[in-house]
Amino acid sequence: YHYLDLAQNIFPSHPESDTSFLYNHTTHFVLYANEALTYMNLGHPERAWKAIQRAGEFVDPTNPRKIDLTHHQIQIAIALDDLEQSCSLFERLIGFVKQDGHTLDMDNTYDLYQHVATHWPGEKHVRQLEATLHL
Numbered sequence: 001y002h003y004l005d006l007a008q009n010i011f012p013s014h015p016e017s018d019t020s021f022l023y024n025h026t027t028h029f030v031l032y033a034n035e036a037l038t039y040m041n042l043g044h045p046e047r048a049w050k051a052i053q054r055a056g057e058f059v060d061p062t063n064p065r066k067i068d069l070t071h072h073q074i075q076i077a078i079a080l081d082d083l084e085q086s087c088s089l090f091e092r093l094i095g096f097v098k099q100d101g102h103t104l105d106m107d108n109t110y111d112l113y114q115h116v117a118t119h120w121p122g123e124k125h126v127r128q129l130e131a132t133l134h135l
Contacts, residue, residue: 040075094132
């Protein structure tokens with residue numbers, strides 16, 4: 001928690017103005033996405049959800065990071081045991097990947113689907129996602 005607070009306190013307001021930005025590309029999205037992953041690893045999906053929502057504030061609809069954002073949101077929704085949210089986000093993810101994704105994005109989406117299907121075996125909505133995934 002100390003290092004999460006420290007990262008928030010020392011992160012520049014305008015990281016793109018930092019001379020090291022050209023080398024590290026760290027943005028507010030990266031800061032909050034990493035915070036979300038940290039909270040997930042600490043077993044706090046509610047806090048992770050708040051952090052990933054904050055990360056989403058720094059991703060506009062044309063940004064390719066929307067795929068990463070949605071992937072993280074689904075993982076957290078699964079941890080929160082929220083079937084409806086997971087499926088809704090997964091449908092959005094499939095659209096993003098089909099529109100803007102690369103082979104790796106599709107591979108990661110298939111892997112994430114396996115996680116969803118394992119978490120909710122036999123759910124009708126999850127089976128429908130599989131059909132959408134293969135279009």
